[in-house]
Amino acid sequence: MKSAVNAVVAGHICLDIIPGFTPGEDREINELFVPGKLIKMDRIAISLGGAVPNTGIALSKLGINTSLMGKVGGDHFGSLIKDIISVENIDSRIFISNEDTTSYSVIFANPGYDRIIFHHTGANDTFCADDLNYSSFNNTNLFHFGYPSLMKQMYENEGEELLLMLKKIKEVGVTTSVDMSLPDPKSSEGMVNWQKILSKALKYVDIFIPSIEEILYMIDIDVYNDLKNDNVNTDPLDKLNIDILPALGEKLIKMGVGIVVLKCGSKGYYIKTANKARLIAMGRGKPDDIDAWIDREAHCEAYSVSPFCSAAGAGDNSIAGFLAAFLRNMSMEDCIKTACLVGAQNVLVYDTLSGVKSWQETMQQLNSDMKFIALNEKTKYWQYDNNKNIRYRK
Numbered sequence: 001m002k003s004a005v006n007a008v009v010a011g012h013i014c015l016d017i018i019p020g021f022t023p024g025e026d027r028e029i030n031e032l033f034v035p036g037k038l039i040k041m042d043r044i045a046i047s048l049g050g051a052v053p054n055t056g057i058a059l060s061k062l063g064i065n066t067s068l069m070g071k072v073g074g075d076h077f078g079s080l081i082k083d084i085i086s087v088e089n090i091d092s093r094i095f096i097s098n099e100d101t102t103s104y105s106v107i108f109a110n111p112g113y114d115r116i117i118f119h120h121t122g123a124n125d126t127f128c129a130d131d132l133n134y135s136s137f138n139n140t141n142l143f144h145f146g147y148p149s150l151m152k153q154m155y156e157n158e159g160e161e162l163l164l165m166l167k168k169i170k171e172v173g174v175t176t177s178v179d180m181s182l183p184d185p186k187s188s189e190g191m192v193n194w195q196k197i198l199s200k201a202l203k204y205v206d207i208f209i210p211s212i213e214e215i216l217y218m219i220d221i222d223v224y225n226d227l228k229n230d231n232v233n234t235d236p237l238d239k240l241n242i243d244i245l246p247a248l249g250e251k252l253i254k255m256g257v258g259i260v261v262l263k264c265g266s267k268g269y270y271i272k273t274a275n276k277a278r279l280i281a282m283g284r285g286k287p288d289d290i291d292a293w294i295d296r297e298a299h300c301e302a303y304s305v306s307p308f309c310s311a312a313g314a315g316d317n318s319i320a321g322f323l324a325a326f327l328r329n330m331s332m333e334d335c336i337k338t339a340c341l342v343g344a345q346n347v348l349v350y351d352t353l354s355g356v357k358s359w360q361e362t363m364q365q366l367n368s369d370m371k372f373i374a375l376n377e378k379t380k381y382w383q384y385d386n387n388k389n390i391r392y393r394k
Helices: 051-061 078-087 122-126 152-170 194-204 212-219 221-229 244-255 277-280 313-329 332-346 359-366
Strands: 007-011 014-021 041-049 067-075 091-099 105-110 118-120 142-146 174-179 259-263 267-271 297-300 382-385 391-394
Touching: 007 051, 007 212, 014 078, 041 051, 041 078, 051 067, 051 078, 051 105, 051 142, 051 313, 067 078, 067 122, 078 091, 078 212, 142 152, 142 313, 152 174, 152 194, 174 221, 174 313, 194 212, 212 221, 212 244, 212 259, 244 259, 244 267, 244 297, 267 332, 297 332, 313 332, 332 359, 332 391
Parallel strands: 007 067, 007 142, 014 105, 067 091, 142 174
Antiparallel strands: 014 041, 105 118, 259 267, 267 297, 297 391, 382 391
């Protein structure tokens, strides 16, 4: 390992249990979970889940010197997580809490649909600001925190603990990045006032990378409900029009974010950046060429790949692609293209990490003639650049 840690990925960690659907036997979503019915399945995949391993190990595979920080319980699942991490060439600071159980997810990734996840938060609920050693961040350029929306201490009391942690990280000069997860509307995290939490926390977030569904749920619930209600048996993003993205991006920039990046699934990636003063304040991980990032806005289509096996971990891996490119001072356009590409690598496998290629292989793919999923929809705000394969605001 290198002596300096370029990135720390902390937050939510769990064990993912992913039953495989039998190839060629695609089923409509309403055929599943019928009481008394037996569904024939393929092999099962057991892998690490959550932002810490998915984004952290993917970053490491992409050549970024990375450290993992998280909490597991003193049980068999916790031991299995530590055993799996131990075979990776990565600095791991995962500690065991004997008072907690380990978080796990059972993920049903039916081809053609978004995932259905049964999740137990476990030890993630007790993770707090004091669990981090801030003096260890002196050589760190980037701190990425994943899934505060699934970590009780982070969203209770209007996000007081999340705010405290982010303030401390910013005080030591580190660039911050935050990803979210979609809350269960009937759970405690689904009932908190996320707009109020984000209005306090986002001024300390340099790069904010939620999914379009997550951010709509948190700051525009009416649009989220319309999207879900209109697409009960299909992927809601199939009906997403990218014209809704600019207003969301503008709102988040006004809340204090330096760079807004929205994951849009099969509709690709959206990015919007703030003014020069905000970008200069981003910390050690900020771009060398700040002027090339000021007040920009763009959209990249998703890559078309086959066969589609599973979307489990694709969002987290795509974040690793974005951050790996960002830390290498690549252009804004290449950062979101790399994000889309690493996400595409992931959906070709059932587990959450084996699809991610090395940085060299990823760059070879980036410069190849891979096809995008063309968006055949009319837009008011976007102009497509055929040379760059990027949409820009008109």
